[in-house]
Amino acid sequence: MQSKTSFFNFTVFKKNISRTWIVGLLYFIILTLMQPVAFIIQMAHFEEYWYSDSGYTRTACLYESYAYRPNAYIACIVAIVVAGLTFKYLFFKRDNYMVHAFPVSRKSLFFSGFLSSSVVATVPLILNGIVMTIVAAAEHAYAFDAIWYWTLIGVVSVELFLAIAIFSLMTSGQIATAVVFYIIFNYLYFLIELAFRLMASLLLFGMSESLTSISFTPFSPVVFIDNNCMVSTYKTYDELGMIKTFTHSLDGGKYIACYAAVAVVLLIVAYLLYKFKKLETVQDFISVPFLKPVFAVGVSFFVSMVAGAFVAGLVDSIHYQTYNSRFTIAIVATLIIGCIIFLATQMMIEKTVRVFSAKRFGMMVGYTVAALVAMVLIRADVFKVENKIPSANDIAWVGIQSNYTMVFTDEDDILSVRELHKGFLADKQEIRDVNVLYKDVPGGNFTIKYKLKNGKVILRSYAVVDTKSDMVSEAYVSATQPILDYLNNPAQIKEHIIGNIWNNCDIKEMSFSTYTYDENLNDFVSNWESFDYLTEREKKAKFKKVYDAVLKDIDEGNLFTTSFGEDNYNPEIDDQLYNDFSFTVSNKKIPYFSDEDTYWDYQYMDPEPTYERNIYAALTRKCTNTLKALKDEGFYYDDSEILTYEEYNKAMGNPVGEGPILY
Amino acid sequence: MIEVNNVTKKFGDFAALDQLNMHVERGAIYGLVGPNGAGKSTIIRHLCGVYKQDSGSVTIDGEPVYENEKLKQRYAVIPDEIFYFTQANTLDMMKYYKGLYPKFDEALFKKILECFPEVNPKKMVRTLSKGMQKQVAFMLSIASRPELMILDEPVDGLDPVMRRQMWSLIMSDVAENGLTVLVSSHNLRELEDVCDHVGIMNHGKILIERSLDELQTSITKIQIAFDGDMPALPEDIKVLKKITTGRVHTLIVKGEPRAAERAIGAMNPILMDVLPLTLEEIFIYELGGENYAVKDIIF
Numbered sequence: 001m002q003s004k005t006s007f008f009n010f011t012v013f014k015k016n017i018s019r020t021w022i023v024g025l026l027y028f029i030i031l032t033l034m035q036p037v038a039f040i041i042q043m044a045h046f047e048e049y050w051y052s053d054s055g056y057t058r059t060a061c062l063y064e065s066y067a068y069r070p071n072a073y074i075a076c077i078v079a080i081v082v083a084g085l086t087f088k089y090l091f092f093k094r095d096n097y098m099v100h101a102f103p104v105s106r107k108s109l110f111f112s113g114f115l116s117s118s119v120v121a122t123v124p125l126i127l128n129g130i131v132m133t134i135v136a137a138a139e140h141a142y143a144f145d146a147i148w149y150w151t152l153i154g155v156v157s158v159e160l161f162l163a164i165a166i167f168s169l170m171t172s173g174q175i176a177t178a179v180v181f182y183i184i185f186n187y188l189y190f191l192i193e194l195a196f197r198l199m200a201s202l203l204l205f206g207m208s209e210s211l212t213s214i215s216f217t218p219f220s221p222v223v224f225i226d227n228n229c230m231v232s233t234y235k236t237y238d239e240l241g242m243i244k245t246f247t248h249s250l251d252g253g254k255y256i257a258c259y260a261a262v263a264v265v266l267l268i269v270a271y272l273l274y275k276f277k278k279l280e281t282v283q284d285f286i287s288v289p290f291l292k293p294v295f296a297v298g299v300s301f302f303v304s305m306v307a308g309a310f311v312a313g314l315v316d317s318i319h320y321q322t323y324n325s326r327f328t329i330a331i332v333a334t335l336i337i338g339c340i341i342f343l344a345t346q347m348m349i350e351k352t353v354r355v356f357s358a359k360r361f362g363m364m365v366g367y368t369v370a371a372l373v374a375m376v377l378i379r380a381d382v383f384k385v386e387n388k389i390p391s392a393n394d395i396a397w398v399g400i401q402s403n404y405t406m407v408f409t410d411e412d413d414i415l416s417v418r419e420l421h422k423g424f425l426a427d428k429q430e431i432r433d434v435n436v437l438y439k440d441v442p443g444g445n446f447t448i449k450y451k452l453k454n455g456k457v458i459l460r461s462y463a464v465v466d467t468k469s470d471m472v473s474e475a476y477v478s479a480t481q482p483i484l485d486y487l488n489n490p491a492q493i494k495e496h497i498i499g500n501i502w503n504n505c506d507i508k509e510m511s512f513s514t515y516t517y518d519e520n521l522n523d524f525v526s527n528w529e530s531f532d533y534l535t536e537r538e539k540k541a542k543f544k545k546v547y548d549a550v551l552k553d554i555d556e557g558n559l560f561t562t563s564f565g566e567d568n569y570n571p572e573i574d575d576q577l578y579n580d581f582s583f584t585v586s587n588k589k590i591p592y593f594s595d596e597d598t599y600w601d602y603q604y605m606d607p608e609p610t611y612e613r614n615i616y617a618a619l620t621r622k623c624t625n626t627l628k629a630l631k632d633e634g635f636y637y638d639d640s641e642i643l644t645y646e647e648y649n650k651a652m653g654n655p656v657g658e659g660p661i662l663y
Numbered sequence: 664m665i666e667v668n669n670v671t672k673k674f675g676d677f678a679a680l681d682q683l684n685m686h687v688e689r690g691a692i693y694g695l696v697g698p699n700g701a702g703k704s705t706i707i708r709h710l711c712g713v714y715k716q717d718s719g720s721v722t723i724d725g726e727p728v729y730e731n732e733k734l735k736q737r738y739a740v741i742p743d744e745i746f747y748f749t750q751a752n753t754l755d756m757m758k759y760y761k762g763l764y765p766k767f768d769e770a771l772f773k774k775i776l777e778c779f780p781e782v783n784p785k786k787m788v789r790t791l792s793k794g795m796q797k798q799v800a801f802m803l804s805i806a807s808r809p810e811l812m813i814l815d816e817p818v819d820g821l822d823p824v825m826r827r828q829m830w831s832l833i834m835s836d837v838a839e840n841g842l843t844v845l846v847s848s849h850n851l852r853e854l855e856d857v858c859d860h861v862g863i864m865n866h867g868k869i870l871i872e873r874s875l876d877e878l879q880t881s882i883t884k885i886q887i888a889f890d891g892d893m894p895a896l897p898e899d900i901k902v903l904k905k906i907t908t909g910r911v912h913t914l915i916v917k918g919e920p921r922a923a924e925r926a927i928g929a930m931n932p933i934l935m936d937v938l939p940l941t942l943e944e945i946f947i948y949e950l951g952g953e954n955y956a957v958k959d960i961i962f
Contacts, residue, residue, distance in 0.1 A: 006732075011762025015748065089746075098746030101711035102763050103735035279713050280674055
């Protein structure tokens with residue numbers, strides 16, 4: 001009968017500690033420099049620095065400092081170093097055989113190793129927490145909850161990364177490979193998503209922006225923890241820029257609890273891998289039999305998909321390809337590259353170049369067929385990527401970004417945009433090859449962005465060309481014109497480009513630059529009328545008249561219109577005025593809703609509501625109402641003071657037809 | 664004490680052990696010999712609990728070896744390549760062994776250490792010469808007071824004086840404490856001096872497993888000369904090999920030596936010498952006709 005063994009062996013534990021304590025000491029020194037020492041230095045001249053003048057208290061300073069301290073990255077490094085040193089014997093034949101010949105069971109070796117690693121990695125955090133608590137109390141900074149919440153995050157992080165590290169160490173017989181696996185496991189989900197998005201951005205219709213909306217999920221803890229499990233601070237300021245209120249929150253508690261549970265599960269899995277590990281697999285690339293085909297097929301699949309798409313993208317960048325030919329190139333490249341990578345992974349796993357057996361050839365054929373099927377399914381959009389339009393109930397807002405940016409939150413508008421998008425996609429066979437069919441027609445992009453109620457974003461970007469061109473087909477016009485009609489509706493322009501206060505606002509500022517040619521400088525000199533001699537009321541009345549003319553031009557379709565094939569920053573038309581015109585709309589009672597800030601997620605930079613907005617308008621000579629009002633109100637006196645880009649470029653000897661020269 | 668029954672171990676498609684059977688009595692000094700790749704180290708790793716067999720059983724005193732912490736406390740292992748922790752000196756290793764082996768005798772360790780004055784106990788073991796590292800391994804193993812010692816090529820790299828010292832240490836433990844020893848080696852001459860049982864391995868199997876006495880009495884070398892031609896030998900004498908040099912004939916005869924001596928003596932030879940065979944010669948003559956790489960066993 002076999003004797004029972006214990007989970008813990010004190011001799012092994014002590015020996016492990018004697019080999020790894022130096023890492024713990026270094027970790028403690030880093031933490032001490034980052035926290036107690038840094039805080040003592042910060043507090044030494046507290047009264048003399050700007051934060052004291054801005055209304056920060058010592059406690060607020062401490063909370064603030066904890067909001068920006070990296071946690072997971074250091075824990076991630078410490079974990080793999082400590083675990084690597086502890087379980088190093090698994091990767092060297094001599095050490096491996098001798099350690100397992102000693103009267104210690106794998107259970108004892110595993111759990112004693114894990115416990116010693118935990119002690120080395122967590123004791124510095126706890127000690128640092130104690131030291132920081134003493135320092136904080138001495139400095140009258142009573143943010144103890146932040147100190148210990150941060151310490152808790154650190155402890156859970158380090159335990160999670162230790163579990164991942166030990167799991168990684170059990171999967172390979174080579175320590176360098178195990179470390180690479182550790183990095184891969186930490187970013188596995190992100191890498192898979194990146195591969196899919198990269199492929200989608202190169203191959204799929206409307207997915208060119210797919211890489212921009214990639215984000216780190218809880219499956220990539222090394223990044224996610226630092227961004228989501230933290231001490232957050234919130235401040236409001238008074239008119240003088242002094243802190244009015246300061247609050248904080250301890251965020252991400254539920255994630256910390258989940259990560260702790262995941263760490264336990266991973267640790268159990270790692271133990272089972274160790275328990276059933278065949279020690280003769282030392283120095284094997286992969287030491288877990290069932291992971292060998294997973295690795296070979298997984299790596300071949302993802303790398304070949306991305307490489308195939310990349311080849312197609314490369315060919316497309318040299319010479320525009322139709323959607324179908326791009327896909328054909330991608331499929332062929334994927335299959336060839338996949339087979340090569342499959343054989344290469346076999347060579348790594350088997351540690352020989354002689355992998356050309358009938359069995360492996362069969363596996364390769366199987367893999368090739370699977371990859372081909374996957375590519376065909378993607379081409380047929382079986383996974384509903386190209387045609388995906390979220391349900392109206394799930395949408396928080398939808399934005400369209402082309403020449404201008406509009407964001408629609410109203411239910412009817414959301415439904416309208418969804419229908420426009422559906423109609424557009426129904427004609428995608430006509431639209432997706434515009435780069436090949438209409439390569440001589442000026443073109444650009446327009447983007448539809450759905451912000452869902454669950455916080456996720458669906459982003460689609462489409463290449464479009466000038467609808468007014470004689471070269472485009474009727475089918476193309478019928479597919480794109482409804483969108484243009486919707487965007488160029490004067491009501492939409494006023495509501496979304498001027499803003500929600502367009503019909504209930506004062507015009508606080510208005511500026512129009514005029515240009516006269518200075519022969520000495522050999523350039524145009526700008527000038528503008530500031531109306532300093534007028535009272536505020538008189539100025540507002542003057543601005544209001546011009547503003548009314550602006551609205552009239554919008555109604556007549558002369559201003560803020562969208563036309564595919566040009567954009568605001570690089571207009572193909574040269575009749576846009578070189579003169580700058582801008583005005584500020586203001587309403588002290590109604591917060592201004594900025595479509596642009598919402599679309600680009602800028603609100604986080606300044607969560608305080610704003611009550612005014614400066615609007616820049618690119619005038620053309622067609623804006624007759626606005627130009628007349630500007631002249632009538634004394635912004636300029638002579639038509640020679642206004643000029644178009646074409647006129648400016650001609651006068652300056654710049655190439656004509658290229659719009660503004662941007663610096 | 665050691666029972667290995669029908670053990671098979673495969674590495675991929677290669678069978679390193681193939682239905683292997685081995686039996687070691689308590690108190691025996693068992694020599695395991697075989698050519699390179701015969702499977703000696705593999706079976707030793709099974710006995711140490713490092714490898715788990717694919718089939719069959721490996722037991723010591725009736726208990727399975729694999730993952731048996733308590734059982735392994737009763738025996739010590741000296742592998743062909745010895746492992747010491749980085750930075751550890753002899754005293755550190757002594758503390759480690761002391762923590763793992765409940766019967767570890769620190770006084771004995773210090774006493775043995777005195778016998779090896781060239782070993783500096785405060786010097787990192789990994790910086791010592793290969794011979795000194797082996798000495799440290801012996802000291803640690805013997806001080807662990809094991810009932811069984813498993814030695815894989817134990818005296819490789821040691822000079823003759825050191826080999827003698829090592830063996831005398833082991834032999835005295837065998838004599839005083841009834842230690843059982845399993846030793847694998849290429850060196851048949853050395854095993855002949857110390858072993859009382861021998862197992863010869865090839866291709867993952869034990870081909871012969873006998874006591875040394877049994878082996879030595881089963882084959883005899885007889886040199887004879889006759890006045891004239893040599894008469895025909897009786898049919899009951901089984902001659903494995905016959906070499907004739909002039910009128911002197913050397914016969915390697917299988918079977919009981921005295922019976923062969925009597926039968927040949929009755930033929931009135933003018934000269935007859937019965938000579939003992941070395942272990943090396945026994946293996947050559949016993950297995951020379953077989954298709955085994957016996958010549959590789961003997962250095």
